[in-house]
Amino acid sequence: MYDLYYWPGIPGRGEFIRLALEDAGADYVDIGRRDGAGAVAWYLDVAHTDAPPFAPPYLEVDGKVRLSHVANILRVIGPELHLAPDNADGQNFAHGLQLTITDFVSEIHDTHHPLGPELYYEEQTTVSKRRAALFRTHRLPKYLGYFEDILASHPQSPWLIGENATTVDLSLFQVMAGLRYAFPTAIEHLDNALGHIQALCAAVSERPGIAAYLESPRRQSFNQQGVFRHYPELDGPIEPDNSDPDL
Amino acid sequence: MYDLYYWPGIPGRGEFIRLALEDAGADYVDIGRRDGAGAVAWYLDVAHTDAPPFAPPYLEVDGKVRLSHVANILRVIGPELHLAPDNADGQNFAHGLQLTITDFVSEIHDTHHPLGPELYYEEQTTVSKRRAALFRTHRLPKYLGYFEDILASHPQSPWLIGENATTVDLSLFQVMAGLRYAFPTAIEHLDNALGHIQALCAAVSERPGIAAYLESPRRQSFNQQGVFRHYPELDGPIEPDNSDPDL
Known part of the structure; x- marks a missing residue:
């Protein structure tokens, strides 16, 4: 079970995580899209966690493990999702x-x-x-x-x-x-x-997972607020x- | 045994790797300083390795494992050098x-x-x-x-x-x-x-390892060619x- 924390309204850097989760058919909640930007910002306060991220995206795994930075997140979840080399x-x-x-x-x-x-x-x-x-x-x-x-x-x-x-x-x-x-x-x-x-x-x-995702409302369009403009x-x-x- | 590949003449991003190796007293060769920039550039050609780096620094471990990007290198060698959390x-x-x-x-x-x-x-x-x-x-x-x-x-x-x-x-x-x-x-x-x-x-x-390194000729001064100018x-x-x- 994965909780993704990323700003709502843009694909942005969060999309690299979404694609991996969607490809694998993983059980995840996109917290920013469900609960808004405030829920994402909350974790940026060092008082709210002993492993504060510098910036979104960050990911909670099973409500415990907390990971920040796209590459770090994908490094950890890649093997779990069968999307990593086996050695x-x-x-x-x-x-x-x-x-x-x-x-x-x-x-x-x-x-x-x-x-x-x-x-x-x-x-x-x-x-x-x-x-x-x-x-x-x-x-x-x-x-x-x-x-x-x-x-x-x-x-x-x-x-x-x-x-x-x-x-x-x-x-x-x-x-x-x-x-x-x-x-x-x-x-x-x-x-x-x-x-x-x-x-x-x-x-x-x-x-199959990507094709279904690209046709779904979960896939957000690029716009003038994200990385790619x-x-x-x-x-x-x-x-x-x-x-x-x-x- | 570690071989560090980084441009000679600057501390640059290679210095993050050197500090870890020096702190631990690890056995390493600074290939760029010993053999020049050509020896560093050689590996950037995809024909010369099946895991080409995009840019230095990169590290060879025991002549086999090849790692690129500062953070990736430190992630792998940190535990070996007793410079990483134990969980x-x-x-x-x-x-x-x-x-x-x-x-x-x-x-x-x-x-x-x-x-x-x-x-x-x-x-x-x-x-x-x-x-x-x-x-x-x-x-x-x-x-x-x-x-x-x-x-x-x-x-x-x-x-x-x-x-x-x-x-x-x-x-x-x-x-x-x-x-x-x-x-x-x-x-x-x-x-x-x-x-x-x-x-x-x-x-x-x-x-001790850092104090000795900072006094040694291996520690290079900052200059107008590196990251910090x-x-x-x-x-x-x-x-x-x-x-x-x-x-």
């Missing part, structure tokens, strides 16, 4: 890949918040355009090329590690869905170089950055 | 804290690279000044207050988790050393509110941000 070496590699996805997601977020979370996007659009252009040209192909190369190195399997799907595959599927929403033009430019990632995403979407001025083709060198 | 709940909480330090370090880095790693600092100084001011005022007190609150909740122990030092304590020591180098004025403004963190840092520096124009007191709202 320690594989699990260590999977956790490294999951942490690379964490970094990738953070950089995607920062394209619309390059000055930090204290300002609204509308207060940092000029800097966002510059950061997003550099992200599209350099970071986006670098991260996606890394995952594509790993998949291409073992074409006999559609999954990143071994012969079975893991939480990392579900997370890469979610990142690609978010990128297609946020940066449709940039991703279209890269699509020809991402054949293995596309095959992975198709395979994830056909898994579509601002047309931040999207564009992959091309050298020729803007003002100090802005 | 699963404690280890899960410790890993969450370590991942919060990962995020904190990333935000510290971004104060001098708010547009991304492709440009030199000198090409993004205007934006850096704005991001650093917001960081000093909002993010720096938030992160440090989080760790201070956890320490204050159990004053009978100087450590973040339980009665014994863990890799997280060593990492917080390193972050504070880096912050005192990079933002001396801002940290001085906060010092009165950080009594428990200061006590933790003093306790870490007195541990001192640019006087990015330091300053903690004060409300009154700069141009869209720069």
